[in-house]
Amino acid sequence: MEEVRPRDRDATRRRILDAAIRLFSELGYDQVTMRLLAAEAEANVALINRYFGSKRELFAEVLEQQGKFPGMLDKAHDDLPRHLAEFVAERLFAERDDNPVISAVNRTGASPEVQEILRERMITAILDPLAARLPGPDAHLRATVAAALIMGSGTVHRLLGPHHLEAGSRAAVVDHLTAVFATCLGTPN
Amino acid sequence: MEEVRPRDRDATRRRILDAAIRLFSELGYDQVTMRLLAAEAEANVALINRYFGSKRELFAEVLEQQGKFPGMLDKAHDDLPRHLAEFVAERLFAERDDNPVISAVNRTGASPEVQEILRERMITAILDPLAARLPGPDAHLRATVAAALIMGSGTVHRLLGPHHLEAGSRAAVVDHLTAVFATCLGTPN
DNA sequence: GAAGTTAGTAGACGCTTGTTTACATGTCAA
């Protein structure tokens, strides 16, 4: 009755990577142990290090393959503030934070071993794409403040949960965030 | 040549508490070990649990004694947005984050054992005092967004360091943050 | 000065962590 799984290097690697994306997003780097990871991926612990080198390198690969900040470069939005507001609101009310980069940054403490990875991801996945869409000399400053708001809303969600704001007020939240982002990004463009 | 310290319960307790404030702020909950704490306080490890019960309870006491969000209730500021902007800018450029509550929240990962403590502090030290100063029915919403910006700037500082924005641009940063906070809090009041 | 209480110490306890080693088993070429 025991299900036998064919030996498949790529599939196993894939299962581990998927489990890592899920767990690192939900729990952050420190709370995810190799054994929990292995159990979630239904794989042996030693295989994680065989395929990815170390926990740290696996974490780096998880964040790398997430690419840029979602919807930042894909299509040229005519209303960036509203787009960001809806993105943030979506995450504020969501039951679980489903953005690996933002969630992992927020849920991962000050572990020195992964700080450089998070810093690099923060810059290349969020800050730079955002600044690239802003005109003017102080684009970097404005992108930084916007990024702070995005990250901070993740912190709020993590600590206070998805039911902190009344569920019915979602439209008002989007409107308010839109106004704030508009001020933050400069010209409403 | 060995310095002898007189036996002093209160002084020892105080040294431990001071060391805890310093270390938890700089490193977050998880990165601070009991042994590091004891070394910093120049006290024995067992004394920490004797005086505070456990690492968790010490952490709670550290955050509790920090009181409310600084300068939020003390004096009635005529320009709250600018006040918040200067507070955030000060922390953005500071070499080290010196606000225990915000710093500890940012640097502490998703450890379930302290999440409730952080949540409670976030509400009573930041969110509630802020909302209390805002008029209107959606004060809670606006305070939440402002809190997100405050916390998020802490995240930016943690990951990118104090030199991410050019040091000379501090006045521009304050001006920009003031505008954002004004939009965020509603009436510029 | 003796007895009792209390501050401070040293070390071990049990557990968990990431990582590694030694081994078994499936797969495929010759």
Add this chain to the structure above:
DNA sequence: TTGACATGTAAACAAGCGTCTACTAACTTC
């Protein structure tokens, strides 16, 4: 079929963690 290699497994490793117990030494009280 046999050898070689790739894949998967189980167990152990050393190190670190928070906590606790057994003990010493100092101060207080009679």
